[in-house]
Amino acid sequence: MESSSAAKFGQCDNPEIIDLPIIDITELDYKTGKKVLDAFVTYGFLYLSTGSTPFTSSLLQRTFNVSASLFALPSDTKRNFWIESATNRGYTGERNEILDPAHQSAGDLKEAWNFGEFNVNGRLQQGLPAEVAERGAERELKEFEDACRATCERVLELLALALEVEDKSWFSKRHGRPSGSIVRLLRYPAQKQSDEKADVGAGAHSDYGSLTLLFQRQGQRGLEVRDNEGAWKGVEVVPKGCSGDVPPIVVNIGDLLSYWTNGLLKSTVHRVILPKSAEEDRYSIVYFCHPKDDEGLVAVPSHVVRDRGDMNEDETVGYGGGSQGKALTAKEHLMRRLEATYGTRK
Ligand SMILES: O=C(O)CCC(=O)C(=O)O
Numbered sequence: 001m002e003s004s005s006a007a008k009f010g011q012c013d014n015p016e017i018i019d020l021p022i023i024d025i026t027e028l029d030y031k032t033g034k035k036v037l038d039a040f041v042t043y044g045f046l047y048l049s050t051g052s053t054p055f056t057s058s059l060l061q062r063t064f065n066v067s068a069s070l071f072a073l074p075s076d077t078k079r080n081f082w083i084e085s086a087t088n089r090g091y092t093g094e095r096n097e098i099l100d101p102a103h104q105s106a107g108d109l110k111e112a113w114n115f116g117e118f119n120v121n122g123r124l125q126q127g128l129p130a131e132v133a134e135r136g137a138e139r140e141l142k143e144f145e146d147a148c149r150a151t152c153e154r155v156l157e158l159l160a161l162a163l164e165v166e167d168k169s170w171f172s173k174r175h176g177r178p179s180g181s182i183v184r185l186l187r188y189p190a191q192k193q194s195d196e197k198a199d200v201g202a203g204a205h206s207d208y209g210s211l212t213l214l215f216q217r218q219g220q221r222g223l224e225v226r227d228n229e230g231a232w233k234g235v236e237v238v239p240k241g242c243s244g245d246v247p248p249i250v251v252n253i254g255d256l257l258s259y260w261t262n263g264l265l266k267s268t269v270h271r272v273i274l275p276k277s278a279e280e281d282r283y284s285i286v287y288f289c290h291p292k293d294d295e296g297l298v299a300v301p302s303h304v305v306r307d308r309g310d311m312n313e314d315e316t317v318g319y320g321g322g323s324q325g326k327a328l329t330a331k332e333h334l335m336r337r338l339e340a341t342y343g344t345r346k
């Protein structure tokens with residue numbers, strides 16, 4: 001149960017910063033894997049140095065441009081692409097999703113476009129507004145999604161190495177089609193100072209899949225992580241000691257990796273609070289990596305996980321709407337959580 005202070009939002013415009021490691025994943029070896037594993041055990045979060053991934057500043061800029069064009073469309077156009085419950089694909093407007101229904105009286109401030117996986121022919125399985133399709137948005141999103149999948153695959157292989165799983169592809173081979181994986185473009189409108197509730201950009205929650213990649217823009221902070229003592233800590237967009245022309249990629253684990261490791265890895269609670277000083281809208285892009293729909297929530301055959309033992313009675317995986325009780329498959333878990341966190345679906 002969340003403490004009352006943790007349940008309030010926007011209390012502090014400058015939260016203490018969490019010191020997450022910045023990891024270079026160029027080398028696919030035990031040493032790198034151990035850094036990844038240790039960060040996920042301790043924080044559930046880490047930074048990847050972008051230069052060690054397929055993401056270039058051009059690819060990121062192009063994807064953020066697609067995002068800006070999609071959000072700039074008239075409301076009526078956006079509503080024609082309203083999110084579908086069965087697929088979790090499409091557009092959702094401000095205040096429609098409530099990530100922490102037990103503690104939020106108003107919906108999350110954000111608006112979002114969810115793009116599900118591409119089919120075998122490299123085409124989106126959902127509509128795209130003509131205005132952006134004409135400018136090559138599908139191609140840009142595909143390139144972005146390919147880079148996300150490759151990055152997640154590498155992180156999953158590093159984890160298997162560090163957990164000393166005999167089959168190094170144990171995690172990665174559980175990923176593929178069909179899955180609930182989503183590229184999510186997000187826009188958090190700058191809040192009006194007068195609106196007390198405007199700062200709940202995204203309510204407290206853990207993520208539902210296996211891994212999450214988060215891309216942020218310089219000068220647009222907002223993400224906060226709840227530490228082991230229950231205190232909210234800010235996540236810098238560009239942490240100290242980070243060089244290069246693009247911010248590092250924030251990576252966190254979701255509920256599924258917590259289940260697969262009997263709770264050794266933490267699907268850490270986080271939220272987005274817009275600083276009161278923010279003058280511009282915040283844009284972020286998230287990739288939710290999900291395993292294949294029918295994958296079971298079983299433990300990975302690793303002595304590191306076995307040595308930790310089973311989860312205690314009082315240990316739970318996940319936080320936020322729909323996290324109570326254990327589902328049997330990846331899809332069942334995702335559907336439970338989505339049903340609990342969406343207010344109005346068309
Ligand atoms: O926009 C962000 O910084 C994070 C969003 C997030 O946590 C989510 O969409 O699950």
Ligand SMILES: [Fe+2]
Pocket residue numbers: 205206207212270
């Ligand atoms: Fe999240």
